[in-house]
Amino acid sequence: MTLSLRGVTKTIPLGDGRHVDLIRNLDFDLGPGDSVSVVGRSGSGKSSLLNILGLLDQPTSGSVELDGQSLLGLPDRKLSTIRGRHISFIFQQFHLLPRRTALENVWTPLAHIRDREMWRQRRELAAEALARVGLAGKEDAVPETLSGGEQQRVAIARALVHRPRYVLADEPTGALDGETAQNIMDLLLDATRSQRAGLVLVTHDIQYATVTDRQFKLDEGKLVPLVAERSSR
Numbered sequence: 001m002t003l004s005l006r007g008v009t010k011t012i013p014l015g016d017g018r019h020v021d022l023i024r025n026l027d028f029d030l031g032p033g034d035s036v037s038v039v040g041r042s043g044s045g046k047s048s049l050l051n052i053l054g055l056l057d058q059p060t061s062g063s064v065e066l067d068g069q070s071l072l073g074l075p076d077r078k079l080s081t082i083r084g085r086h087i088s089f090i091f092q093q094f095h096l097l098p099r100r101t102a103l104e105n106v107w108t109p110l111a112h113i114r115d116r117e118m119w120r121q122r123r124e125l126a127a128e129a130l131a132r133v134g135l136a137g138k139e140d141a142v143p144e145t146l147s148g149g150e151q152q153r154v155a156i157a158r159a160l161v162h163r164p165r166y167v168l169a170d171e172p173t174g175a176l177d178g179e180t181a182q183n184i185m186d187l188l189l190d191a192t193r194s195q196r197a198g199l200v201l202v203t204h205d206i207q208y209a210t211v212t213d214r215q216f217k218l219d220e221g222k223l224v225p226l227v228a229e230r231s232s233r
């Protein structure tokens, strides 16, 4: 199952009556198990790109497709069902539910996908997901008592508990110190790979971009490969 952008343009108003293409006629494919990083200066449109890929925002023109089927014009209700089942986000600021335990935070996606069997097993599934990110024993901890790195681990467990096809991570280590950040990046890559989820990793630390299979810079609305493709010469 491939998530694709076909000729996607996002035009935004500059406020003085002029407009600019934040994303310009972009084609992009994300398949199962793919990992892609996107770097770019602040304001270059990285978050906007993730929002379009994640069906949170609509392109100005062009289409988002799932397995070659355009999602253009589907009602919001349908888009949020697809998103809830197949697409997870990870954010710089974790966005965990305050005062809820790690376990409750992790099982929230299971409440949205209307899979009775998974919902019935939410405790086990959430506990397994926490164990996979190294947080066995922290099931009952609330975010307020966890370090930044631990909170991001909870967010990764939450992102993966329902086995989505795609994970979109927006500067997931932006709020963490260097060593913690490296551990979180390694974990994110391992966890998505082992579930064969496609990963788009937005990062402004170019050092982390190298961990993914493909690397791009978002520049003037285009995704420019960071490293020249290895030639077969």
Ligand SMILES: Nc1ncnc2c1ncn2[C@@H]1O[C@H](COP(=O)(O)OP(=O)(O)O)[C@@H](O)[C@H]1O
Pocket (backbone or CB within 6 Å): 012, 013, 022, 040, 041, 042, 043, 044, 045, 046, 047, 048, 049
């Ligand atoms: N729908 C919109 N309307 C107006 N401006 C927008 C809209 N979406 C994004 N922008 C602007 O586009 C720029 C790029 O935003 P963003 O995607 O957050 O970039 P990045 O994540 O690379 O920092 C920002 O200046 C933002 O304010």
Ligand SMILES: [Mg+2]
Pocket (backbone or CB within 6 Å): 046, 047, 048, 170
């Ligand atoms: Mg951003």
